[in-house]
Amino acid sequence: MTLTRVLRTLGGAALWVAASVGVLSGGLWAATQVGLVKPLIVISGSMEPQIMTGDLLIATRAAPADLAVGDVATMVSPQTGVLVTHRIVSIEVEGEAWEIVMRGDANDDDDPVPYVGEGPVWTPQVQVPELGRWVMSLGTPGVVIPGLAGVAALVVLALLRDPRRPAVSGDDARAGDRPTVAEPATGAGER
Structure with missing residues (x-):
């Protein structure tokens, strides 16, 4: 397994964890706003x-x-x-x-x-x-700025391309990524 693939996998997993925490936080915020x-x-x-x-x-x-x-x-x-x-x-x-x-x-x-x-x-x-202590620290600049840099790094890691997979060109994308069918090579003189 290449370093790029490991980093991409770790970045993707961390991004899913961060997204899950974000969804839970959003749900708690909404429940708070409606007074539940x-x-x-x-x-x-x-x-x-x-x-x-x-x-x-x-x-x-x-x-x-x-x-x-x-x-x-x-x-x-x-x-x-x-x-x-x-x-x-x-x-x-x-x-x-x-x-x-x-x-x-x-x-x-x-x-x-x-x-x-x-x-x-x-x-x-x-x-x-102890979660309250952690939540209170989230609003401080010493946490927010590195946190945003970390999220940006996770996005970059998750988007890294696997070097073993060919890049898709614009023509391939327009063709709907259909496989190319090649005709078998024939001998000279055959029609």
Whole structure:
């Protein structure tokens, strides 16, 4: 196997992996845009050891009436306005009104202010260790620029021509790549 063929095979395989990741990312983006899921990157250790800093969580919407004490939920903090993922300590739901008290597993005290009937409630369904840290680094120039160069290299590798296969000329392409049929050689004087 020639080096060109190995490089072409590796480039093609890497390109398929990159395309698959792209399709999955696009699907997650679309599901996020229509409100089906919310990807969350854990930035503090308040839920360790169950949920670690740098983990990626995929959460879905939940009705407050469907939550129970002990569930992990994500809500907008009334104090800071940022999303907080903690365990529910107490919950009171009356019709459309609700009040939820939460606490991080690694914290000694409940969150200072209860979460009261505002904004969506999310519950983590999928947890991918360390992927959040990787996703956060994707937006930095030190990763984007080499990443784009790598994708360009993969495309070039995938397009390398196998030297054992003849190139197709313009005439061959117009002829529909039909094989040429040659007449057998005949002896002199035959008609």
